[in-house]
Structure formats: structure tokens, C-alpha cells
Amino acid sequence: MRSDSTMKSVTLRSHAKINLTLDVSRLRPDGYHDIDSVVQVIDLSDELEVWRAGEGAIEIDVATGDAPTDKSNLVCRAAAVFFERTGIRGGARFVLKKRIPAQAGLGGGSGNAAAAIAGLNRLYDCGLSRDELSALAAKVGSDAALFVVGGTVRMRGRGDIVEPLLDAPEMSIVVVKPAVGVSTSWAYGELDKRERRASGASDVAEDAIRGRDRRALLASLSNDFDPVVCGLVPEIDAAKRRLLEVDAKAAMLSGSGSAVFGVFETSVAADAAVVALSKEFADVFACRTLSRSESELV
Numbered sequence: 001m002r003s004d005s006t007m008k009s010v011t012l013r014s015h016a017k018i019n020l021t022l023d024v025s026r027l028r029p030d031g032y033h034d035i036d037s038v039v040q041v042i043d044l045s046d047e048l049e050v051w052r053a054g055e056g057a058i059e060i061d062v063a064t065g066d067a068p069t070d071k072s073n074l075v076c077r078a079a080a081v082f083f084e085r086t087g088i089r090g091g092a093r094f095v096l097k098k099r100i101p102a103q104a105g106l107g108g109g110s111g112n113a114a115a116a117i118a119g120l121n122r123l124y125d126c127g128l129s130r131d132e133l134s135a136l137a138a139k140v141g142s143d144a145a146l147f148v149v150g151g152t153v154r155m156r157g158r159g160d161i162v163e164p165l166l167d168a169p170e171m172s173i174v175v176v177k178p179a180v181g182v183s184t185s186w187a188y189g190e191l192d193k194r195e196r197r198a199s200g201a202s203d204v205a206e207d208a209i210r211g212r213d214r215r216a217l218l219a220s221l222s223n224d225f226d227p228v229v230c231g232l233v234p235e236i237d238a239a240k241r242r243l244l245e246v247d248a249k250a251a252m253l254s255g256s257g258s259a260v261f262g263v264f265e266t267s268v269a270a271d272a273a274v275v276a277l278s279k280e281f282a283d284v285f286a287c288r289t290l291s292r293s294e295s296e297l298v
Contacts (some may be wrong), residue, residue, distance in 0.1 A: 009051045010122050014115035015295050016044040016106040016287075017146065018173065018254045018261050021201040022223040024191060032142070032158035033188060036198070038165070038205040039146050039155050041295045042173055042287040048075070048112060049095040050119035057091030058083075065098020067109075078113035078140045082120045085136055086128075092120060101283050103181030105225075105255025107147065113140040114147035118297035130298045134162060151292030154206060165206060167291040169214040172270040176243060177259045177283035178235040187256035190228050199224075218250045218263055226253040236260060239281060246273040259283075 017039050025034040046065070053059065058079045062069050071077070079092045094116060100108035114137040121128045128136070130148060137144035142159035152168040155161065201222035208216035230237040230253060240260045243251040247269060248262025264270040270286045277284045 007123055007125070009049060010119045011047060011049045012115045012119050012297065014046040014048050014100075014108075014111040015041045015147065015150070015290065016100045016108060016111065016175075017041050017143075018106070018175070019223055019252075020168070020217070020221055021199075021205045022225065022255070023198050023200075023202060024188075024196075024224045025198070027192060028158075034157060035155065035159060036202045037155045037159075038202050038209070039143075039153050040168055041147065041150050041152075041290045042175070043290050043294075044100055044106070044175060044285050044287045046100050046108065046112060046115075047097040048115045048119060050116065050123055051093040051095070052123060053091035053093040055089050055091055057093065059092075060094040060096060063095050063097050065096075066102060067096060067098050067112075074109045074113040074140055074144075075116045078116040078137070078144075079120060081136055081139050082117050086124070086126055088124050088126070090124060092116075092123075101177040101259065103183070104177045104259035105182065105253065105257045106175070106259050107143055107255070110137075110141035110144040111147040113137060114144045114297055118148060130296075133298065148297045149292070150295030150297065151290065152209060154202060164292065166209055168209045168217060168289060169212055170291075171214070171289045172264045172267045173287040173289065174243060174248065174262045174264060174270050174273045174277070175254070175259055175283075175285045175287055176239040176261070176277055176281050178239045179282055180233060180235045180258050182229060182233065182236075182257040184256045187225055187229055190232060191225060194228060196224060221250050221252045221263075223253050225256045229253055229257045233258065242277060242280065243273070246276050248273065
């Protein structure tokens with residue numbers, strides 16, 4: 001298949017996410033865990049330029065930040081999946097400007113993969129639907145599909161089953177990434193050593209979102225990894241504690257970490273917290289939650 005589009009490049013924002021809730025079930029026979037998570041896209045983002053290239057070429061240039069520059073980068077894997085699925089005889093060159101920290105539980109790599117697929121869909125004028133783009137993204141990363149949908153979603157299965165929710169009430173967020181990373185496989189291994197029961201927090205959070213009840217939503221924040229990772233990694237525990245000390249109304253680990261986030265009453269309060277915490281932590285970001293119309297990749 002050849003594309004008739006004459007567009008030579010597109011540029012997309014590739015956003016981060018936070019997990020408002022995260023229930024993890026036992027290990028599945030395929031090696032994955034079933035999860036149930038209410039996830040929120042935020043305005044912390046990378047930038048991805050997508051350029052046409054010669055047939056079969058897939059290249060990436062990481063212009064700023066830290067990410068692989070070979071085909072192990074999820075952007076390259078996403079491009080390979082896209083060309084295989086569409087049959088297009090073309091190629092792609094990517095320029096990635098990273099701002100989202102790695103090994104943070106913020107979905108930076110998965111978001112990049114989703115942006116790559118969405119960008120190629122536009123560049124080659126394929127007209128793939130949201131469901132089709134989500135299915136392709138899920139082949140690259142367990143949580144990549146959520147970034148196609150954007151806004152507030154409920155994520156199940158291994159992360160590949162994504163249900164759009166109503167936009168959550170807008171929140172001012174501060175994200176802190178301590179100077180440590182967390183291996184997702186290590187975090188799951190530690191979690192599997194613990195006895196736990198499903199909290200039902202995702203149901204509570206979804207009800208709060210439907211009712212536009214910000215207070216109830218904050219009270220529902222929950223993450224099975226939080227007590228395990230914070231208990232084992234003092235730097236992460238300290239970051240969460242400091243968020244609460246600078247007046248976050250709630251604080252929680254995102255994904256399996258190492259980033260933690262705090263929810264603040266106003267953007268002014270969030271900005272003040274960033275000033276205080278930047279003296280102690282290298283990566284501190286003032287953010288806000290995004291609606292679906294602001295963040296979907298279709």
C-alpha cells in the first residue's frame with residue numbers, strides 16, 4: 001500500500017499519566033498481572049516529531065533528555081507495528097525531546113509509542129479509528145493504549161483494556177521524581193510477596209468522577225505498590241512525605257514509581273510547593289490534569 005498524502009512531518013505532544021487508583025491482582029499464566037486502575041493524563045509532556053523516510057527506514061534522534069537511540073526505543077517498535085499492520089511502503093524518522101523522567105511510573109515510553117502510532121496515522125493519512133490505534137498501541141506497551149484515548153480512563157486487563165470515563169475534576173498536581181529509578185519487574189516481584197485484597201478503590205473513584213465530587217476522588221486515591229515501594233525505598237517515601245508537608249491535600253505513588261504526586265488546592269499552591277521541593281529533588285514539576293479534548297491522540 002502506498003499513501004497519497006503529501007504531508008512531510010507532524011509534531012505531537014506525548015503526555016505523562018498518573019494512577020489515581022491501582023489494584024493489582026495475582027500473576028496470570030501469560031506472565032502479566034491483571035490490574036484495575038483509574039488513570040489520569042497530565043500536561044507534563046515530551047515532544048515527538050514524525051518525519052517521512054525512505055521505505056523500510058525507522059530512525060530516532062533523541063534531541064534532549066535520556067532515552068534509547070536504537071530500535072529498543074518503544075517509538076521504533078511502534079513504527080514497526082504500524083507499518084506491518086497497514087502495509088504501507090514507507091519509513092519514518094523521529095525526533096524526540098524528552099522531559100518526562102524514565103523509570104518513574106509516568107508512562108513516558110508508552111506515551112511516546114502511542115504518539116508515534118498516532119503521528120504516522122496522520123502523516124500517511126490512514127484514517128485508523130481510535131479503537132484501531134489503541135489496539136496497535138497495546139501491542140507495544142501494556143499501558144500505551146490509554147494515551148490514545150487521553151483524559152481520564154479506567155484501565156483493566158494487563159492495561160490493554162481501556163474504558164473512557166468522564167473527565168475528572170481539574171486538579172493542580174506536583175510530580176516529584178527522586179534520584180532513584182524503580183524497575184517494574186522488581187516492584188511486581190516485591191508486591192507478589194505480600195498478601196493483599198482488592199480495595200475496590202477504582203469503583204469508588206469512578207463514582208466520584210461521575211458525581212463531580214473532588215473531595216471523594218481525593219479520598220479514593222490508592223495504589224497497591226505505594227506501601228511496598230515507599231516502605232523499601234527511603235528516597236521515595238521522603239518525597240511523598242515532603243509533598244504532604246508542603247500542603248498537598250493527598251499524595252500517592254504513580255504506577256510502580258519512582259515518581260510520586262501531590263494534589264494541591266490551587267495552581268498557586270502547587271507552584272509554591274515546586275519552589276520549596278526543587279531545593280531537595282532534581283525533578284519537580286507543577287502540572288494540571290487534562291481533559292480528553294486536550295490530550296487524545298486521534
